[in-house]
Amino acid sequence: LLSSGNSIRQRFLNFYASRGHKLLPSASLVPEDPTVLLTIAGMLQFKPIFLGKVQREVPRATTAQRCIRTNDVENVGRTARHHTFFEMLGNFSFGDYFKKEAIKWAWELSTVELGLPAERLWISVFEDDDEAFNIWHNEVGVPAERIKRMGEEDNFWTSGVTGPCGPCSEIYYDFHPERGHSDADLGDDTRFIEFYNLVFMQFNKKDDGTLEPLKQKNIDTGMGLERVARILQNVPNNYETDLIYPIIKKAAELANVSYALANEQTKLKLKIIGDHMRAVVFLISDGVIPSNIGRGYVVRRLIRRVVRTGRLLGIKGDGQGNLEGEFTPIIAERVIELSSQIDLEVKDRRSRILEEVRREESRFVQTLERGEKLLEEMIAGALSVPRENGTLPCIAGKDAFLLYDTYGFPVEITIEVAEEQGITVDMDGFNVEMEKQRRQSQAAHNAVKLEVADTAELTESISDTEFLGYDMLSARAVVKS
Numbered sequence: 483l484l485s486s487g488n489s490i491r492q493r494f495l496n497f498y499a500s501r502g503h504k505l506l507p508s509a510s511l512v513p514e515d516p517t518v519l520l521t522i523a524g525m526l527q528f529k530p531i532f533l534g535k536v537q538r539e540v541p542r543a544t545t546a547q548r549c550i551r552t553n554d555v556e557n558v559g560r561t562a563r564h565h566t567f568f569e570m571l572g573n574f575s576f577g578d579y580f581k582k583e584a585i586k587w588a589w590e591l592s593t594v595e596l597g598l599p600a601e602r603l604w605i606s607v608f609e610d611d612d613e614a615f616n617i618w619h620n621e622v623g624v625p626a627e628r629i630k631r632m633g634e635e636d637n638f639w640t641s642g643v644t645g646p647c648g649p650c651s652e653i654y655y656d657f658h659p660e661r662g663h664s665d666a667d668l669g670d671d672t673r674f675i676e677f678y679n680l681v682f683m684q685f686n687k688k689d690d691g692t693l694e695p696l697k698q699k700n701i702d703t704g705m706g707l708e709r710v711a712r713i714l715q716n717v718p719n720n721y722e723t724d725l726i727y728p729i730i731k732k733a734a735e736l737a738n739v740s741y742a743l744a745n746e747q748t749k750l751k752l753k754i755i756g757d758h759m760r761a762v763v764f765l766i767s768d769g770v771i772p773s774n775i776g777r778g779y780v781v782r783r784l785i786r787r788v789v790r791t792g793r794l795l796g797i798k799g800d801g802q803g804n805l806e807g808e809f810t811p812i813i814a815e816r817v818i819e820l821s822s823q824i825d826l827e828v829k830d831r832r833s834r835i836l837e838e839v840r841r842e843e844s845r846f847v848q849t850l851e852r853g854e855k856l857l858e859e860m861i862a863g864a865l866s867v868p869r870e871n872g873t874l875p876c877i878a879g880k881d882a883f884l885l886y887d888t889y890g891f892p893v894e895i896t897i898e899v900a901e902e903q904g905i906t907v908d909m910d911g912f913n914v915e916m917e918k919q920r921r922q923s924q925a926a927h928n929a930v931k932l933e934v935a936d937t938a939e940l941t942e943s944i945s946d947t948e949f950l951g952y953d954m955l956s957a958r959a960v961v962k963s
């Protein structure tokens with residue numbers, strides 16, 4: 483298949499290799515830089531070169547970098563284009579070529595090598611970057627009405643408050659050219675998808691905020707492989723490309739549903755499983771083990787979200803008739819089968835990966851079941867306490883909070899189950915505990931932020947998609963909608 487994910491990756495790398503770029507391997511998802519939580523872009527392994535701290539070994543490089551962006555976890559399946567795990571194809575110049583070559587090659591790659599129709603491509607440039615505008619317009623020939631000038635937030639890259647920085651320019655694909663030019667908005671994702679970002683590192687930002695031109699100008703780019711596959715394979719979203727769909731199909735099989743016939747809610751759940759299992763497999767392969775802190779916590783939340791989502795889909799046991807079995811290894815296996823072009827080493831680590839997901843799923847299911855037992859005991863305890871006439875037995879706020887915090891029970895479920903037996907829950911006490919916890923985690927979060935700089939919010943945003951518990955009455959997990 484000319485437009486398979488694997489062939490697109492290969493064509494990108496070959497294109498730049500034949501233009502003098504050294505083909506380098508993807509770096510690990512665990513960055514060498516200890517202050518960064520996870521690899522979020524292709525440039526990360528080159529950051530010391532860009533910052534001038536390390537001498538370049540080659541003037542040009544190209545990579546297919548595996549990336550994790552947990553800040554996009556809420557977008558998974560909700561937008562057609564965001565993943566927690568994706569591959570970023572990149573070409574880099576370390577003080578070698580600059581804006582003109584970067585733009586012309588990006589255009590040639592997109593329109594000639596990948597064959598995207600030129601009239602479907604739109605460009606964004608930084609508002610003040612006349613140089614980029616003119617190259618796109620005068621030299622490449624993109625009509626002015628398809629070049630948008632955008633502000634700092636979208637089109638200016640910085641590595642920190644001071645240091646190397648510069649404008650960027652993005653290429654968008656237009657799914658609906660019939661909608662015309664007049665009020666086209668590149669942020670409208672029913673119409674456009676951003677697929678290629680070119681960063682022109684040309685300034686040094688000084689302490690007083692002024693921009694001083696750099697002697698050594700760099701190019702850093704990123705093209706989302708799944709997004710390009712989606713465009714070329716002509717499917718409605720990244721999830722239905724050959725890079726992810728086989729995983730989704732496996733999950734659908736275990737849940738005994740058909741993706742094609744499923745409603746949007748079911749499709750969303752299948753997409754979450756397809757997305758998260760990729761992240762989980764590549765993270766474990768790179769040495770991240772489920773735990774309660776840092777990277778380990780990211781993997782743990784992702785696996786738990788897969789388990790919970792699988793239960794919501796009705797997957798029981800391993801989904802193949804063994805009620806004592808786990809289903810996550812079966813899906814992980816599918817990810818591993820598809821992995822060789824992304825990372826050759828994943829296959830060698832197969833048994834380790836399968837064992838880790840199996841163990842985490844089993845631990846999590848036990849936690850859920852222990853929580854149910856504990857609630858029964860609390861109810862029995864509340865019923866056995868002697869009380870004055872007219873007062874109802876009551877579950878202490880602390881206990882309800884323990885169920886919520888440690889066992890993942892939403893307090894509404896605790897209330898409902900207790901009520902059936904004529905028992906109340908001390909909600910004032912519960913709220914006191916909740917507030918205490920909120921203050922503590924805020925303090926912890928502030929402490930983490932200093933260490934992992936701009937990626938700290940990644941762990942936080944993942945804990946936002948919290949497991950809300952397990953509905954004992956209907957035996958379904960409950961999630962925040």
Ligand code: ATP
Nearest residue numbers: 551554563564565568676677678679704705706709
């Ligand atoms: P968006 O605006 O769509 O969130 P971005 O501007 O955050 O994308 P960049 O940081 O510019 O993305 O990353 C470079 C390229 O990597 C993007 O143009 C896109 O093709 C791809 N990409 C970024 N984030 C994701 C993601 N969460 N899932 C899949 N591909 C992504």
Ligand code: MG
Nearest residue numbers: 551553554564
């Ligand atoms: Mg983004």
Ligand code: MG
Nearest residue numbers: 636652676679
């Ligand atoms: Mg963007």
Ligand code: MG
Nearest residue numbers: 652676678679
């Ligand atoms: Mg971008």
